[in-house]
Amino acid sequence: MRVLIQRERRQGETRVAATPETVKQLKKAGADVVVEKGAGEGSFISDDDFVQAGASVTDKPDWSDVDVLLGVTFGDESLKDSPLRTLREGATVMGFFAAYKNRELVEFALRRKWTCLSMELVPRITRAQKMDALSSQASIAGYKAVLLAAAELPKYFPLLMTAAGTVKPARVVVIGAGVAGLQAIATAKRLGAIVEASDVRPAVKEQVESLGGRFIEPPELPKDAETAGGYAKEMGDDFKRRQQETLAEHLVAADVIISTALIPGKPAPRLISADVVKQMKAGSIIVDLAVENGGNCELSELNKNVRKHGVLIVGHPNLPATLPADASMLYARNVSALVLLGVKESQWAPDLEDEVMDGSLLCHAGNIHHEATAQALAIQTNRPPPPSHQPQKEAVA
Ligand code: NAD
Numbered sequence: 001m002r003v004l005i006q007r008e009r010r011q012g013e014t015r016v017a018a019t020p021e022t023v024k025q026l027k028k029a030g031a032d033v034v035v036e037k038g039a040g041e042g043s044f045i046s047d048d049d050f051v052q053a054g055a056s057v058t059d060k061p062d063w064s065d066v067d068v069l070l071g072v073t074f075g076d077e078s079l080k081d082s083p084l085r086t087l088r089e090g091a092t093v094m095g096f097f098a099a100y101k102n103r104e105l106v107e108f109a110l111r112r113k114w115t116c117l118s119m120e121l122v123p124r125i126t127r128a129q130k131m132d133a134l135s136s137q138a139s140i141a142g143y144k145a146v147l148l149a150a151a152e153l154p155k156y157f158p159l160l161m162t163a164a165g166t167v168k169p170a171r172v173v174v175i176g177a178g179v180a181g182l183q184a185i186a187t188a189k190r191l192g193a194i195v196e197a198s199d200v201r202p203a204v205k206e207q208v209e210s211l212g213g214r215f216i217e218p219p220e221l222p223k224d225a226e227t228a229g230g231y232a233k234e235m236g237d238d239f240k241r242r243q244q245e246t247l248a249e250h251l252v253a254a255d256v257i258i259s260t261a262l263i264p265g266k267p268a269p270r271l272i273s274a275d276v277v278k279q280m281k282a283g284s285i286i287v288d289l290a291v292e293n294g295g296n297c298e299l300s301e302l303n304k305n306v307r308k309h310g311v312l313i314v315g316h317p318n319l320p321a322t323l324p325a326d327a328s329m330l331y332a333r334n335v336s337a338l339v340l341l342g343v344k345e346s347q348w349a350p351d352l353e354d355e356v357m358d359g360s361l362l363c364h365a366g367n368i369h370h371e372a373t374a375q376a377l378a379i380q381t382n383r384p385p386p387p388s389h390q391p392q393k394e395a396v397a
Helices: 020-028 047-052 103-111 126-131 133-152 179-190 204-210 237-252 274-279 324-341 355-360 371-377
Strands: 002-005 032-036 056-058 068-073 092-096 115-118 160-162 165-167 171-175 194-198 214-216 256-259 285-288 305-308 311-314 361-364
Touching: 020 032, 020 047, 020 324, 047 056, 068 324, 092 324, 103 361, 103 371, 115 355, 126 324, 126 355, 133 179, 133 256, 133 285, 133 311, 133 324, 171 179, 171 237, 179 194, 179 204, 179 256, 194 237, 204 214, 214 237, 237 274, 324 355, 355 361
Parallel strands: 002 032, 002 068, 032 056, 068 092, 092 115, 171 194, 171 256, 194 214, 256 285, 285 311
Antiparallel strands: 115 361, 160 165, 305 311
16 A cells, blocks of 8 residues: 655645654554655655654655555645646545635546545544544634734733733634634633624534633524534525624624634625724734635635735635644644545555545545535536435535
């Protein structure tokens, strides 16, 4: 079983899909591990560290005899001038695919009959927690978003009693209390801010309060706001309007807004209008973690920090890459756990009907397996009938 760890090609990507720790795990399972030269550089892991762990490191690996390729992100741009084009037919590829916006890559993967296991699609079930890369990376994004805001905010986060008088604590509003949002709440609380949070899933209220945050009740919490898989559903126009009205008074009073609201497979909900930004205090900060999916704020710009009406709006698309040591350490463990699930007697022999493999499968043997992606790209599925259990259909790779 030959496993290749690629050097990431996406601009600004510092993470790597393996660490010396996971190389040792893969070797122990019987894999021959090859690492592309310089793959760990952005995460401060040297080629020598990988060699010490038992990998071979080479500048020009032979992609044509790889069984399993491990990467962080794959997108249309991965195909440009990339040895990925030479990866053998039928190989397995694991990483984040953002497949719904990477048609060229998906079509190429189908032609080459690759088995693509998408880290975005790993089911959110207890058995697969070790492989939950969405959570490990979202948590980093939530943490770092607060630190960025604290570093840029022209005032303190905590309440301070000083000889010169009292300093009021900063007010932080977190929109979307999923994995990133909950970590943002916890981080902002640790820094001493007053934290409020909004979400459309009723289950979240208790979680927000257990972290010391105040839950901003939506006008009327919809009973069907949540899918069976625990994700938010897209709301109707009337709900959206009423939610914006309720949120607005909290948003305009905030010093910092961390917005993380996402709906799988859909554009991010627009929750911070230009008018709200106009009414916020000069010097306030919005960190829009949904910026890659269109943004929660009307004025966010992808890849840019912009100041609008005196408010700094941070549109950084890949915050986990700004904490590469821990992001890679956790991501590599997630990926390694998924590889080990598919190893039998030192061979790569995944049981694709296993609930975790089946849920994570984007495409296999020339067929799209994930129906939401097939619909988003209008690609026909010819896959055989699904196994008896229900695969996850909500998330989009
Ligand atoms: P996500 O990234 O898809 O969305 C972020 C948050 O935005 C969610 O909490 C969502 O409800 C919220 N949101 C969507 N529309 C909104 C709106 N209009 N206004 C306010 N908030 C809005 O979510 P996630 O962090 O990936 O978590 C999704 C679910 O998966 C959660 O239920 C989480 O608890 C669950 N989860 C389960 C496990 C597990 O069991 N192993 C692990 C991680 C997450």
